[in-house]
Amino acid sequence: MNKVSILIPVYNEVSTLEEILKKVETTDFCGLEKEIILIDDYSTDGTRDLYEKFPYKVLYHEYNQGKGAALRDGFKEATGDIIVIQDADLEYDPVDYAPLIQLILDGKADVCYGTRLAGGKPSRSFMFTHFLGNKFLSLLTNILYGSTLTDMETCYKAFKADFIKGIQIKSNRFDFEPEITAKILKRGARLYELPVSYYGREFSEGKKITWKDGIQAIWALIKFRFVD
Numbered sequence: 001m002n003k004v005s006i007l008i009p010v011y012n013e014v015s016t017l018e019e020i021l022k023k024v025e026t027t028d029f030c031g032l033e034k035e036i037i038l039i040d041d042y043s044t045d046g047t048r049d050l051y052e053k054f055p056y057k058v059l060y061h062e063y064n065q066g067k068g069a070a071l072r073d074g075f076k077e078a079t080g081d082i083i084v085i086q087d088a089d090l091e092y093d094p095v096d097y098a099p100l101i102q103l104i105l106d107g108k109a110d111v112c113y114g115t116r117l118a119g120g121k122p123s124r125s126f127m128f129t130h131f132l133g134n135k136f137l138s139l140l141t142n143i144l145y146g147s148t149l150t151d152m153e154t155c156y157k158a159f160k161a162d163f164i165k166g167i168q169i170k171s172n173r174f175d176f177e178p179e180i181t182a183k184i185l186k187r188g189a190r191l192y193e194l195p196v197s198y199y200g201r202e203f204s205e206g207k208k209i210t211w212k213d214g215i216q217a218i219w220a221l222i223k224f225r226f227v228d
Helices: 017-026 047-053 067-077 094-105 128-145 176-186 211-226
Strands: 003-010 033-040 057-060 082-085 111-115 157-160 191-195
Touching: 003 017, 003 067, 017 033, 017 047, 017 094, 033 047, 033 067, 057 067, 067 176, 082 094, 094 111, 094 157, 094 191, 128 176, 128 211, 176 211
Parallel strands: 003 033, 003 082, 033 057, 111 191
Antiparallel strands: 082 157, 111 157
């Protein structure tokens, strides 16, 4: 394995995009060549004006479709042996990716999740409702799929490319997380979790996920247990 593809879905992140890209640029991803792919989900806040500063592939949506749709397009374009997801909002630190990638390089994992709830890393206090929602969704995942995940909704996910490219993603929005988790568990993936840092945002700072996304996640977990 020689290359890692870093997929960065972007929607109205003009205040954070340059900083996260600099962090990704300067982070060592286990010595692998880095392919950075930005998927702009119809940003309207000036984010699109920043792309010309960076020599990366940018995919443009002509209307807002959601994180799942952005990542679906990113998976199609990725050419790396390992694919990882990086949000553009500074809630996660790219330095935490190396241990996740190393498990795949060592041949121990097909997929590795970075959990925010295992301790051992800096973690900003969750909003209480988000914490309860996250714990409930992880519990529901474990009941439905016989797993022991602590943080199903984490952004930080690393995949063997040949494994993830064999999975068709249908969800367009934040229900991507439960769908991809359901499908990799149903396919018997060797899935590991490792702790990662978390610097969560409040809604006033640009956080976008809401309780409505939690309802969609519950439905997705139940639906994909029995279909597809």
